[in-house]
Amino acid sequence: MYTLYYSPGSASMVVHLALLEIGAPHKVELVDFDTDAQHSAAYLKLNPQGVVPTLVIDGKSLTESAALLMIL
Numbered sequence: 868m869y870t871l872y873y874s875p876g877s878a879s880m881v882v883h884l885a886l887l888e889i890g891a892p893h894k895v896e897l898v899d900f901d902t903d904a905q906h907s908a909a910y911l912k913l914n915p916q917g918v919v920p921t922l923v924i925d926g927k928s929l930t931e932s933a934a935l936l937m938i939l
Contacts, residue, residue: 869893872913872921874900878932879920885939 869886873879873895886893898904898919905917913928914921922929929935
C-alpha cells in the first residue's frame with residue numbers, strides 16, 4: 868500500500884488522481900500548511916526538504932510530483 872502525504876491545491880493532487888486512476892491501494896495523509904506541519908520533525912524525517920508531495924512506497928519516501936507520475 869502507498870501512502871501519499873499531500874496538501875490541497877498543491878502538486879500532490881495530480882499524484883493522488885494518478886493513484887486513483889490506476890487503482891493503486893493507498894492512503895492519504897494531510898500535511899497541514901496552516902500549522903506548519905511540513906516543517907515538523909516527523910515530516911522532515913520523511914522528506915528533509917519539507918515539501919509536498921511525498922509518496923511512501925515499501926517504506927521508501929519519494930518526492931517530486933513529475934517523478935512520481937513517471938514511477939506510477
